[in-house]
Amino acid sequence: MKIIDAHIHYKPEYEPFNLVAENSGHKNTAEHLKAEFEKNNICHAIVMGNITADVKDHNYPDNMSYCIGFDSKCFVDLEKNYDYFVYMAEENLKRDNCVGIKLYPGYCHYYVYDKIYTPFYNLAKKYEKPVAIHTGAVSNPSALLKYSHPLTLDEAAVKFPNVRFVMCHFGNPFLADAAAVCEKNRNITIDISGLIEGNFDVNWYFKAKSGYVEILKAWLNYFGDYKRIMYGSDWPIVNIEKYIEVIKNIIPKENHQDVFFNNAVDIYNLKI
Ligand SMILES: [Zn+2]
Incomplete structure:
Protein backbone atom coordinates (compact mmCIF):
# COMPACT_ATOMS: atom_id res chain seq x y z
CA MET A 1 0.00 0.00 0.00
CA GLU A 38 11.24 4.77 0.09
CA LYS A 39 11.60 2.13 2.81
CA ASN A 40 8.08 2.78 4.09
CA ASN A 41 6.39 3.23 0.71
CA ILE A 42 5.59 6.90 1.36
CA CYS A 43 5.05 8.47 -2.06
CA HIS A 44 4.02 11.97 -0.98
CA ALA A 45 4.08 14.21 2.09
CA ILE A 46 2.42 17.45 3.13
CA VAL A 47 4.79 19.87 4.84
CA MET A 48 3.27 22.02 7.57
CA GLY A 49 5.17 25.25 7.01
CA ASN A 50 6.40 27.39 9.83
CA ILE A 51 8.91 30.05 10.86
CA THR A 52 8.59 32.15 7.68
CA ALA A 53 5.75 33.22 5.41
CA ASP A 54 7.98 34.38 2.55
CA VAL A 55 7.11 32.50 -0.60
CA LYS A 56 10.83 32.36 -1.48
CA ASP A 57 11.54 30.24 1.61
CA HIS A 58 9.15 27.42 0.67
CA ASN A 59 10.92 25.11 -1.73
CA TYR A 60 10.42 21.39 -1.44
CA PRO A 61 11.20 18.18 -3.30
CA ASP A 62 8.70 17.08 -5.97
CA ASN A 63 7.16 14.46 -3.69
CA MET A 64 6.09 17.10 -1.18
CA SER A 65 3.35 19.71 -1.07
CA TYR A 66 3.00 22.27 1.71
CA CYS A 67 0.63 24.36 3.75
CA ILE A 68 1.75 27.92 4.31
CA GLY A 69 2.01 28.13 8.07
CA PHE A 70 1.71 31.03 10.45
CA ASP A 71 3.28 30.10 13.78
CA SER A 72 4.39 32.31 16.66
CA LYS A 73 7.87 32.71 15.12
CA CYS A 74 6.32 33.80 11.85
CA PHE A 75 3.74 36.19 13.29
CA VAL A 76 6.37 38.66 14.48
CA ASP A 77 4.87 42.04 15.27
CA LEU A 78 1.59 40.81 13.87
CA GLU A 79 -0.34 44.06 14.03
CA LYS A 80 2.37 46.05 12.24
CA ASN A 81 2.97 43.38 9.60
CA TYR A 82 -0.60 42.12 9.23
CA ASP A 83 -1.04 43.10 5.58
CA TYR A 84 2.26 41.44 4.72
CA PHE A 85 1.10 38.11 6.20
CA VAL A 86 -2.21 38.20 4.34
CA TYR A 87 -0.37 39.13 1.13
CA MET A 88 2.12 36.27 1.62
CA ALA A 89 -0.69 33.82 2.34
CA GLU A 90 -2.12 34.59 -1.08
CA GLU A 91 1.26 34.55 -2.86
CA ASN A 92 1.81 31.04 -1.50
CA LEU A 93 -1.73 29.83 -2.22
CA LYS A 94 -1.33 30.83 -5.87
CA ARG A 95 1.27 28.06 -6.24
CA ASP A 96 0.17 24.55 -7.17
CA ASN A 97 2.35 22.89 -4.53
CA CYS A 98 0.88 25.06 -1.77
CA VAL A 99 -2.17 23.01 -0.87
CA GLY A 100 -3.46 24.83 2.22
CA ILE A 101 -2.88 27.10 5.19
CA LYS A 102 -1.61 25.97 8.61
CA LEU A 103 -2.46 27.84 11.81
CA TYR A 104 -0.87 27.27 15.20
CA PRO A 105 -3.32 28.34 17.95
CA GLY A 106 -1.87 27.70 21.37
CA TYR A 107 1.53 28.89 20.19
CA CYS A 108 -0.25 31.95 18.78
CA HIS A 109 -2.47 33.50 21.42
CA TYR A 110 -5.63 33.89 19.36
CA TYR A 111 -8.70 31.69 19.13
CA VAL A 112 -9.18 30.21 15.67
CA TYR A 113 -12.51 32.03 15.37
CA ASP A 114 -10.84 35.40 16.11
CA LYS A 115 -11.45 37.96 13.38
CA ILE A 116 -7.71 38.21 12.90
CA TYR A 117 -7.93 35.00 10.86
CA THR A 118 -10.90 36.06 8.70
CA PRO A 119 -8.80 37.14 5.67
CA PHE A 120 -6.95 33.82 5.80
CA TYR A 121 -10.21 31.85 5.78
CA ASN A 122 -11.49 33.98 2.90
CA LEU A 123 -8.35 33.16 0.93
CA ALA A 124 -8.75 29.46 1.72
CA LYS A 125 -12.28 29.68 0.35
CA LYS A 126 -11.18 31.61 -2.76
CA TYR A 127 -8.44 29.09 -3.62
CA GLU A 128 -10.50 26.09 -2.44
CA LYS A 129 -7.67 24.89 -0.20
CA PRO A 130 -8.11 23.68 3.38
CA VAL A 131 -6.94 25.24 6.63
CA ALA A 132 -5.03 22.85 8.88
CA ILE A 133 -5.12 23.76 12.55
CA HIS A 134 -2.88 22.61 15.35
CA THR A 135 -5.07 21.29 18.16
CA GLY A 136 -4.42 19.80 21.58
CA ALA A 137 -1.13 19.43 23.44
CA VAL A 138 1.64 21.96 22.93
CA SER A 139 5.40 21.47 23.16
CA ASN A 140 6.29 24.94 24.39
CA PRO A 141 5.50 25.93 28.00
CA SER A 142 4.57 29.48 26.99
CA ALA A 143 1.87 28.20 24.62
CA LEU A 144 -1.71 28.20 25.96
CA LEU A 145 -3.98 25.17 25.72
CA LYS A 146 -7.15 27.26 25.85
CA TYR A 147 -6.35 28.45 22.30
CA SER A 148 -5.49 24.99 20.96
CA HIS A 149 -8.43 23.15 22.53
CA PRO A 150 -10.38 21.31 19.79
CA LEU A 151 -13.69 22.74 20.97
CA THR A 152 -12.59 26.14 19.59
CA LEU A 153 -12.74 24.70 16.07
CA ASP A 154 -16.51 24.35 16.37
CA GLU A 155 -17.04 28.11 16.10
CA ALA A 156 -14.63 28.52 13.18
CA ALA A 157 -16.26 25.62 11.31
CA VAL A 158 -19.72 27.14 11.83
CA LYS A 159 -18.65 30.67 10.86
CA PHE A 160 -16.94 29.43 7.70
CA PRO A 161 -19.06 26.54 6.42
CA ASN A 162 -17.41 26.71 2.98
CA VAL A 163 -13.90 26.29 4.35
CA ARG A 164 -12.51 22.80 4.85
CA PHE A 165 -10.62 22.44 8.08
CA VAL A 166 -8.10 19.84 9.16
CA MET A 167 -8.00 19.17 12.89
CA CYS A 168 -4.35 18.22 13.35
CA HIS A 169 -3.51 15.66 16.05
CA PHE A 170 -7.23 14.91 16.65
CA GLY A 171 -7.09 17.42 19.54
CA ASN A 172 -5.01 14.94 21.53
CA PRO A 173 -5.47 14.39 24.47
CA PHE A 174 -8.89 16.11 24.39
CA LEU A 175 -10.23 13.24 22.30
CA ALA A 176 -13.87 13.27 23.43
CA ASP A 177 -14.22 16.99 22.64
CA ALA A 178 -12.42 16.50 19.32
CA ALA A 179 -14.76 13.66 18.31
CA ALA A 180 -17.83 15.72 19.21
CA VAL A 181 -16.66 18.72 17.16
CA CYS A 182 -15.74 16.61 14.11
CA GLU A 183 -18.90 14.55 14.23
CA LYS A 184 -21.01 17.72 14.23
CA ASN A 185 -19.10 19.68 11.58
CA ARG A 186 -18.76 17.88 8.27
CA ASN A 187 -16.25 20.47 7.03
CA ILE A 188 -13.60 19.14 9.43
CA THR A 189 -11.21 16.28 8.63
CA ILE A 190 -8.89 14.80 11.25
CA ASP A 191 -5.18 14.18 10.94
CA ILE A 192 -3.84 11.69 13.43
CA SER A 193 -0.26 12.89 13.41
CA GLY A 194 1.89 13.42 16.47
CA LEU A 195 0.06 11.17 18.93
CA ILE A 196 3.38 9.57 19.96
CA GLU A 197 6.89 11.02 20.15
CA GLY A 198 10.35 9.51 19.84
CA ASN A 199 11.52 5.98 19.27
CA PHE A 200 9.97 2.98 21.01
CA ASP A 201 9.32 -0.71 20.83
CA VAL A 202 5.88 -1.28 19.32
CA ASN A 203 5.01 -4.28 21.52
CA TRP A 204 6.07 -2.34 24.61
CA TYR A 205 3.93 0.60 23.46
CA PHE A 206 0.74 -1.44 23.15
CA LYS A 207 1.29 -2.99 26.58
CA ALA A 208 2.38 0.15 28.42
CA LYS A 209 -0.21 2.43 26.79
CA SER A 210 -3.10 -0.01 26.49
CA GLY A 211 -5.53 2.29 28.33
CA TYR A 212 -4.76 5.23 26.07
CA VAL A 213 -4.94 3.09 22.93
CA GLU A 214 -8.39 1.82 23.90
CA ILE A 215 -9.63 5.37 24.52
CA LEU A 216 -8.20 6.57 21.19
CA LYS A 217 -9.80 3.66 19.33
CA ALA A 218 -13.09 4.28 21.10
CA TRP A 219 -13.28 7.97 20.11
CA LEU A 220 -12.18 7.34 16.54
CA ASN A 221 -14.83 4.65 16.37
CA TYR A 222 -17.44 6.97 17.93
CA PHE A 223 -16.62 9.57 15.27
CA GLY A 224 -16.76 6.72 12.80
CA ASP A 225 -16.25 8.51 9.46
CA TYR A 226 -13.00 7.02 8.19
CA LYS A 227 -13.31 9.10 5.01
CA ARG A 228 -12.45 12.06 7.23
CA ILE A 229 -9.33 10.70 8.95
CA MET A 230 -5.84 11.05 7.46
CA TYR A 231 -2.55 9.48 8.40
CA GLY A 232 0.32 11.84 9.29
CA SER A 233 3.46 11.41 11.36
CA ASP A 234 4.56 14.91 12.45
CA TRP A 235 8.12 14.05 11.37
CA PRO A 236 10.70 14.60 12.84
CA ILE A 237 9.08 13.96 16.22
CA VAL A 238 8.37 10.24 15.85
CA ASN A 239 9.95 7.17 14.29
CA ILE A 240 8.19 6.83 10.96
CA GLU A 241 8.21 3.03 10.60
CA LYS A 242 6.99 2.43 14.14
CA TYR A 243 4.31 5.09 13.96
CA ILE A 244 2.90 3.55 10.78
CA GLU A 245 2.82 0.18 12.53
CA VAL A 246 0.94 1.62 15.52
CA ILE A 247 -1.61 3.48 13.39
CA LYS A 248 -2.17 0.41 11.18
CA ASN A 249 -3.04 -1.45 14.34
CA ILE A 250 -5.43 1.27 15.57
CA ILE A 251 -7.33 1.90 12.30
CA PRO A 252 -9.56 -0.97 11.10
CA LYS A 253 -7.94 -2.74 8.15
CA GLU A 254 -10.82 -2.05 5.77
CA ASN A 255 -10.15 1.70 6.18
CA HIS A 256 -6.39 1.64 5.61
CA GLN A 257 -6.54 2.63 1.94
CA ASP A 258 -8.66 5.68 2.77
CA VAL A 259 -6.78 6.76 5.88
CA PHE A 260 -3.25 6.18 4.58
CA PHE A 261 -3.81 7.49 1.04
CA ASN A 262 -7.17 8.38 -0.51
CA ASN A 263 -8.38 10.93 2.03
CA ALA A 264 -5.25 13.09 1.79
CA VAL A 265 -5.62 13.15 -2.03
CA ASP A 266 -9.22 14.34 -1.63
CA ILE A 267 -8.72 16.88 1.15
CA TYR A 268 -5.55 18.47 -0.22
CA ASN A 269 -6.63 17.97 -3.84
CA LEU A 270 -3.27 16.40 -4.67
CA LYS A 271 -2.40 15.92 -8.32
CA ILE A 272 -0.43 12.72 -7.85
ZN1 LIG B 1 3.15 19.35 13.32
Whole structure:
Protein backbone atom coordinates (compact mmCIF):
# COMPACT_ATOMS: atom_id res chain seq x y z
CA MET A 1 0.00 0.00 0.00
CA LYS A 2 1.30 3.44 -0.95
CA ILE A 3 1.17 5.98 1.87
CA ILE A 4 0.77 9.75 1.98
CA ASP A 5 2.15 11.37 5.12
CA ALA A 6 -0.25 14.29 5.53
CA HIS A 7 1.72 16.09 8.24
CA ILE A 8 5.48 16.59 8.39
CA HIS A 9 7.84 19.48 9.18
CA TYR A 10 10.68 19.73 6.68
CA LYS A 11 13.81 21.63 7.60
CA PRO A 12 16.84 19.45 6.80
CA GLU A 13 19.89 20.31 8.95
CA TYR A 14 17.85 22.85 10.94
CA GLU A 15 19.47 22.72 14.37
CA PRO A 16 16.34 22.57 16.61
CA PHE A 17 15.02 19.64 14.53
CA ASN A 18 18.30 17.66 14.55
CA LEU A 19 18.05 16.41 18.12
CA VAL A 20 14.32 15.74 17.75
CA ALA A 21 15.08 13.53 14.73
CA GLU A 22 17.87 11.72 16.62
CA ASN A 23 15.48 11.01 19.50
CA SER A 24 13.17 9.37 16.95
CA GLY A 25 15.96 7.17 15.61
CA HIS A 26 16.42 9.34 12.52
CA LYS A 27 18.73 11.92 11.00
CA ASN A 28 17.43 15.32 9.98
CA THR A 29 18.80 15.25 6.45
CA ALA A 30 17.07 15.27 3.07
CA GLU A 31 18.86 12.03 2.10
CA HIS A 32 17.81 10.18 5.24
CA LEU A 33 14.17 11.24 4.92
CA LYS A 34 14.13 10.27 1.23
CA ALA A 35 15.45 6.82 2.15
CA GLU A 36 12.87 6.46 4.96
CA PHE A 37 10.07 7.40 2.57
CA GLU A 38 11.24 4.77 0.09
CA LYS A 39 11.60 2.13 2.81
CA ASN A 40 8.08 2.78 4.09
CA ASN A 41 6.39 3.23 0.71
CA ILE A 42 5.59 6.90 1.36
CA CYS A 43 5.05 8.47 -2.06
CA HIS A 44 4.02 11.97 -0.98
CA ALA A 45 4.08 14.21 2.09
CA ILE A 46 2.42 17.45 3.13
CA VAL A 47 4.79 19.87 4.84
CA MET A 48 3.27 22.02 7.57
CA GLY A 49 5.17 25.25 7.01
CA ASN A 50 6.40 27.39 9.83
CA ILE A 51 8.91 30.05 10.86
CA THR A 52 8.59 32.15 7.68
CA ALA A 53 5.75 33.22 5.41
CA ASP A 54 7.98 34.38 2.55
CA VAL A 55 7.11 32.50 -0.60
CA LYS A 56 10.83 32.36 -1.48
CA ASP A 57 11.54 30.24 1.61
CA HIS A 58 9.15 27.42 0.67
CA ASN A 59 10.92 25.11 -1.73
CA TYR A 60 10.42 21.39 -1.44
CA PRO A 61 11.20 18.18 -3.30
CA ASP A 62 8.70 17.08 -5.97
CA ASN A 63 7.16 14.46 -3.69
CA MET A 64 6.09 17.10 -1.18
CA SER A 65 3.35 19.71 -1.07
CA TYR A 66 3.00 22.27 1.71
CA CYS A 67 0.63 24.36 3.75
CA ILE A 68 1.75 27.92 4.31
CA GLY A 69 2.01 28.13 8.07
CA PHE A 70 1.71 31.03 10.45
CA ASP A 71 3.28 30.10 13.78
CA SER A 72 4.39 32.31 16.66
CA LYS A 73 7.87 32.71 15.12
CA CYS A 74 6.32 33.80 11.85
CA PHE A 75 3.74 36.19 13.29
CA VAL A 76 6.37 38.66 14.48
CA ASP A 77 4.87 42.04 15.27
CA LEU A 78 1.59 40.81 13.87
CA GLU A 79 -0.34 44.06 14.03
CA LYS A 80 2.37 46.05 12.24
CA ASN A 81 2.97 43.38 9.60
CA TYR A 82 -0.60 42.12 9.23
CA ASP A 83 -1.04 43.10 5.58
CA TYR A 84 2.26 41.44 4.72
CA PHE A 85 1.10 38.11 6.20
CA VAL A 86 -2.21 38.20 4.34
CA TYR A 87 -0.37 39.13 1.13
CA MET A 88 2.12 36.27 1.62
CA ALA A 89 -0.69 33.82 2.34
CA GLU A 90 -2.12 34.59 -1.08
CA GLU A 91 1.26 34.55 -2.86
CA ASN A 92 1.81 31.04 -1.50
CA LEU A 93 -1.73 29.83 -2.22
CA LYS A 94 -1.33 30.83 -5.87
CA ARG A 95 1.27 28.06 -6.24
CA ASP A 96 0.17 24.55 -7.17
CA ASN A 97 2.35 22.89 -4.53
CA CYS A 98 0.88 25.06 -1.77
CA VAL A 99 -2.17 23.01 -0.87
CA GLY A 100 -3.46 24.83 2.22
CA ILE A 101 -2.88 27.10 5.19
CA LYS A 102 -1.61 25.97 8.61
CA LEU A 103 -2.46 27.84 11.81
CA TYR A 104 -0.87 27.27 15.20
CA PRO A 105 -3.32 28.34 17.95
CA GLY A 106 -1.87 27.70 21.37
CA TYR A 107 1.53 28.89 20.19
CA CYS A 108 -0.25 31.95 18.78
CA HIS A 109 -2.47 33.50 21.42
CA TYR A 110 -5.63 33.89 19.36
CA TYR A 111 -8.70 31.69 19.13
CA VAL A 112 -9.18 30.21 15.67
CA TYR A 113 -12.51 32.03 15.37
CA ASP A 114 -10.84 35.40 16.11
CA LYS A 115 -11.45 37.96 13.38
CA ILE A 116 -7.71 38.21 12.90
CA TYR A 117 -7.93 35.00 10.86
CA THR A 118 -10.90 36.06 8.70
CA PRO A 119 -8.80 37.14 5.67
CA PHE A 120 -6.95 33.82 5.80
CA TYR A 121 -10.21 31.85 5.78
CA ASN A 122 -11.49 33.98 2.90
CA LEU A 123 -8.35 33.16 0.93
CA ALA A 124 -8.75 29.46 1.72
CA LYS A 125 -12.28 29.68 0.35
CA LYS A 126 -11.18 31.61 -2.76
CA TYR A 127 -8.44 29.09 -3.62
CA GLU A 128 -10.50 26.09 -2.44
CA LYS A 129 -7.67 24.89 -0.20
CA PRO A 130 -8.11 23.68 3.38
CA VAL A 131 -6.94 25.24 6.63
CA ALA A 132 -5.03 22.85 8.88
CA ILE A 133 -5.12 23.76 12.55
CA HIS A 134 -2.88 22.61 15.35
CA THR A 135 -5.07 21.29 18.16
CA GLY A 136 -4.42 19.80 21.58
CA ALA A 137 -1.13 19.43 23.44
CA VAL A 138 1.64 21.96 22.93
CA SER A 139 5.40 21.47 23.16
CA ASN A 140 6.29 24.94 24.39
CA PRO A 141 5.50 25.93 28.00
CA SER A 142 4.57 29.48 26.99
CA ALA A 143 1.87 28.20 24.62
CA LEU A 144 -1.71 28.20 25.96
CA LEU A 145 -3.98 25.17 25.72
CA LYS A 146 -7.15 27.26 25.85
CA TYR A 147 -6.35 28.45 22.30
CA SER A 148 -5.49 24.99 20.96
CA HIS A 149 -8.43 23.15 22.53
CA PRO A 150 -10.38 21.31 19.79
CA LEU A 151 -13.69 22.74 20.97
CA THR A 152 -12.59 26.14 19.59
CA LEU A 153 -12.74 24.70 16.07
CA ASP A 154 -16.51 24.35 16.37
CA GLU A 155 -17.04 28.11 16.10
CA ALA A 156 -14.63 28.52 13.18
CA ALA A 157 -16.26 25.62 11.31
CA VAL A 158 -19.72 27.14 11.83
CA LYS A 159 -18.65 30.67 10.86
CA PHE A 160 -16.94 29.43 7.70
CA PRO A 161 -19.06 26.54 6.42
CA ASN A 162 -17.41 26.71 2.98
CA VAL A 163 -13.90 26.29 4.35
CA ARG A 164 -12.51 22.80 4.85
CA PHE A 165 -10.62 22.44 8.08
CA VAL A 166 -8.10 19.84 9.16
CA MET A 167 -8.00 19.17 12.89
CA CYS A 168 -4.35 18.22 13.35
CA HIS A 169 -3.51 15.66 16.05
CA PHE A 170 -7.23 14.91 16.65
CA GLY A 171 -7.09 17.42 19.54
CA ASN A 172 -5.01 14.94 21.53
CA PRO A 173 -5.47 14.39 24.47
CA PHE A 174 -8.89 16.11 24.39
CA LEU A 175 -10.23 13.24 22.30
CA ALA A 176 -13.87 13.27 23.43
CA ASP A 177 -14.22 16.99 22.64
CA ALA A 178 -12.42 16.50 19.32
CA ALA A 179 -14.76 13.66 18.31
CA ALA A 180 -17.83 15.72 19.21
CA VAL A 181 -16.66 18.72 17.16
CA CYS A 182 -15.74 16.61 14.11
CA GLU A 183 -18.90 14.55 14.23
CA LYS A 184 -21.01 17.72 14.23
CA ASN A 185 -19.10 19.68 11.58
CA ARG A 186 -18.76 17.88 8.27
CA ASN A 187 -16.25 20.47 7.03
CA ILE A 188 -13.60 19.14 9.43
CA THR A 189 -11.21 16.28 8.63
CA ILE A 190 -8.89 14.80 11.25
CA ASP A 191 -5.18 14.18 10.94
CA ILE A 192 -3.84 11.69 13.43
CA SER A 193 -0.26 12.89 13.41
CA GLY A 194 1.89 13.42 16.47
CA LEU A 195 0.06 11.17 18.93
CA ILE A 196 3.38 9.57 19.96
CA GLU A 197 6.89 11.02 20.15
CA GLY A 198 10.35 9.51 19.84
CA ASN A 199 11.52 5.98 19.27
CA PHE A 200 9.97 2.98 21.01
CA ASP A 201 9.32 -0.71 20.83
CA VAL A 202 5.88 -1.28 19.32
CA ASN A 203 5.01 -4.28 21.52
CA TRP A 204 6.07 -2.34 24.61
CA TYR A 205 3.93 0.60 23.46
CA PHE A 206 0.74 -1.44 23.15
CA LYS A 207 1.29 -2.99 26.58
CA ALA A 208 2.38 0.15 28.42
CA LYS A 209 -0.21 2.43 26.79
CA SER A 210 -3.10 -0.01 26.49
CA GLY A 211 -5.53 2.29 28.33
CA TYR A 212 -4.76 5.23 26.07
CA VAL A 213 -4.94 3.09 22.93
CA GLU A 214 -8.39 1.82 23.90
CA ILE A 215 -9.63 5.37 24.52
CA LEU A 216 -8.20 6.57 21.19
CA LYS A 217 -9.80 3.66 19.33
CA ALA A 218 -13.09 4.28 21.10
CA TRP A 219 -13.28 7.97 20.11
CA LEU A 220 -12.18 7.34 16.54
CA ASN A 221 -14.83 4.65 16.37
CA TYR A 222 -17.44 6.97 17.93
CA PHE A 223 -16.62 9.57 15.27
CA GLY A 224 -16.76 6.72 12.80
CA ASP A 225 -16.25 8.51 9.46
CA TYR A 226 -13.00 7.02 8.19
CA LYS A 227 -13.31 9.10 5.01
CA ARG A 228 -12.45 12.06 7.23
CA ILE A 229 -9.33 10.70 8.95
CA MET A 230 -5.84 11.05 7.46
CA TYR A 231 -2.55 9.48 8.40
CA GLY A 232 0.32 11.84 9.29
CA SER A 233 3.46 11.41 11.36
CA ASP A 234 4.56 14.91 12.45
CA TRP A 235 8.12 14.05 11.37
CA PRO A 236 10.70 14.60 12.84
CA ILE A 237 9.08 13.96 16.22
CA VAL A 238 8.37 10.24 15.85
CA ASN A 239 9.95 7.17 14.29
CA ILE A 240 8.19 6.83 10.96
CA GLU A 241 8.21 3.03 10.60
CA LYS A 242 6.99 2.43 14.14
CA TYR A 243 4.31 5.09 13.96
CA ILE A 244 2.90 3.55 10.78
CA GLU A 245 2.82 0.18 12.53
CA VAL A 246 0.94 1.62 15.52
CA ILE A 247 -1.61 3.48 13.39
CA LYS A 248 -2.17 0.41 11.18
CA ASN A 249 -3.04 -1.45 14.34
CA ILE A 250 -5.43 1.27 15.57
CA ILE A 251 -7.33 1.90 12.30
CA PRO A 252 -9.56 -0.97 11.10
CA LYS A 253 -7.94 -2.74 8.15
CA GLU A 254 -10.82 -2.05 5.77
CA ASN A 255 -10.15 1.70 6.18
CA HIS A 256 -6.39 1.64 5.61
CA GLN A 257 -6.54 2.63 1.94
CA ASP A 258 -8.66 5.68 2.77
CA VAL A 259 -6.78 6.76 5.88
CA PHE A 260 -3.25 6.18 4.58
CA PHE A 261 -3.81 7.49 1.04
CA ASN A 262 -7.17 8.38 -0.51
CA ASN A 263 -8.38 10.93 2.03
CA ALA A 264 -5.25 13.09 1.79
CA VAL A 265 -5.62 13.15 -2.03
CA ASP A 266 -9.22 14.34 -1.63
CA ILE A 267 -8.72 16.88 1.15
CA TYR A 268 -5.55 18.47 -0.22
CA ASN A 269 -6.63 17.97 -3.84
CA LEU A 270 -3.27 16.40 -4.67
CA LYS A 271 -2.40 15.92 -8.32
CA ILE A 272 -0.43 12.72 -7.85
ZN1 LIG B 1 3.15 19.35 13.32
